[in-house]
Structure formats: structure tokens, C-alpha cells
Amino acid sequence: MRMPNNRFVLFAVLWFIAAVYSLLFRESDGGAPPFAHFDKVAHFALFFAQFWLLAKAFMQDRLAVPYRLLFVLAVLAAAGSETAQALFTRTREGSIADGLADVLGACAALWLADRVSSAKRVVKKPLNADKAV
Template sequence: MTSRHPSRLRPALVGLALIALVFQCWALYSPSAGGSQPFPHADKLVHLLLFGGVAWLFLLAGARRAAALGLSAIHAVVSEIVQWQLIPTRSGSALDLLADFAGIALAWLARSSPPRSVHQPS
């Protein structure tokens, strides 16, 4: 079975991906605590990890690449619009969206690269 055309989904990983998605939604849509960041632009790293992690887990679970990456990208856009328009303590940001897309791209790259072979001495 190849990672490009999995024959079936892996239920445990689908469950883990869904838990990650719930956490992602909680992090994105809960009112902002307004606390200080440990370093400048730490929120961009959080966006990259949230979107990249969820996309990667769905790909690892055997979801179709177009579905996992496409829905992640759509969610990235929707999340920034929702934060900008509907959550008074949040703001949408083009830089956050860029970080979301970077995370999704890294997930795609991580699942697209050929597996490393382990060289065993003869």
C-alpha cells in the first residue's frame, strides 16, 4: 500500500486527527486570553503547527490528499474571516493565513517525500 493511494482509512489515526481538529477549533475560535507571547510572532508558529498538524494527521490516516489539503486550506480562510468578523476579542490576519498555508504545505511535503530506506550492511 502506498501513501498516495491508501486502500482504507486507519481508524485510530482518524480519531487522533479528529481530536486534533477539535483542539484546533478550540484554539482558533475561543475568545483570546490576550496574554503575552513567549517570543515575537509566536502566534504564527502556533498557526503553522495547528494547520500543519491537523492536515498531516489526516494524510497519515489515509485521507485523500485533495480532501485533506483542500479542506484545511478552506478552513484556514474561514477561520481568519470568522476571527476578523465574528469574535470581538480576535482579529483576522493575512500573516496568520500565510502561516496556516505554510503549515498545510509542510504537511503535504512531509507526506509526499519518499520514505527513507535503512541501509543494512552486508
């Protein structure tokens, strides 16, 4: 499998570093969230952005997006993230619901990437490709 080499790879790496910092090294201030289950929305959005950037890196270089590999990576990252929060932070806790929100965010991003890739293939198809000459 050929790996992409474009700005979206850099964005994905920077996003990952920011996520690790915000989830593990920056302790929660204990303030009230803006609305109920705000943390689930934040987990969903965090993983959506991460896996959209990864998929976009492949699409930008016109490579096949490895959906299964990215899904497995999402599950492992979610499990690792929640385990690390449970073990290494004082003000955060690991949660199966947060892990599920992580995986759902990644799945939504991968689904969107598949839809975008499919739409691009249809648009690039020649208009008279269906008709035999």
C-alpha cells in the first residue's frame, strides 16, 4: 500500500498531537459542560476530524482509501484513548460511551469519504461512456 504525502497528512499529524494533548496532558477544569453529553459530541467531532483528514490525504493523492484499516485504527485509537484517560489522568475517566462516540465519529468520516470518492468517480466518468459506438 502506497502512503499519501501531502498537506493533509501534516494536518492529520497535528490534529493527533492536539488530541493527545487535550485528552491526556490537559486536565479538565471541572466546569459545567455547555449541554448534556457535550463530551460525547466532542469525542465524536475529534475522531470525525482525525479520520476525515486521514481519508482526505489518500483521496488527495488519488489513492484507494483503506477503509477497513482506518476503521481498525479507529477502534484501537478509541480503546487506547479511553484506557489512557482512565489510567493516566486525575480529572478524566475512561468510558465505553466515549469510546463508542469516538468510533461513530470515525465511521461517519469514513462514510462521508466514501460518498465523496464515489461522487468524484461518477463526475469524472465520460458522458457517453455507457453508449457503444
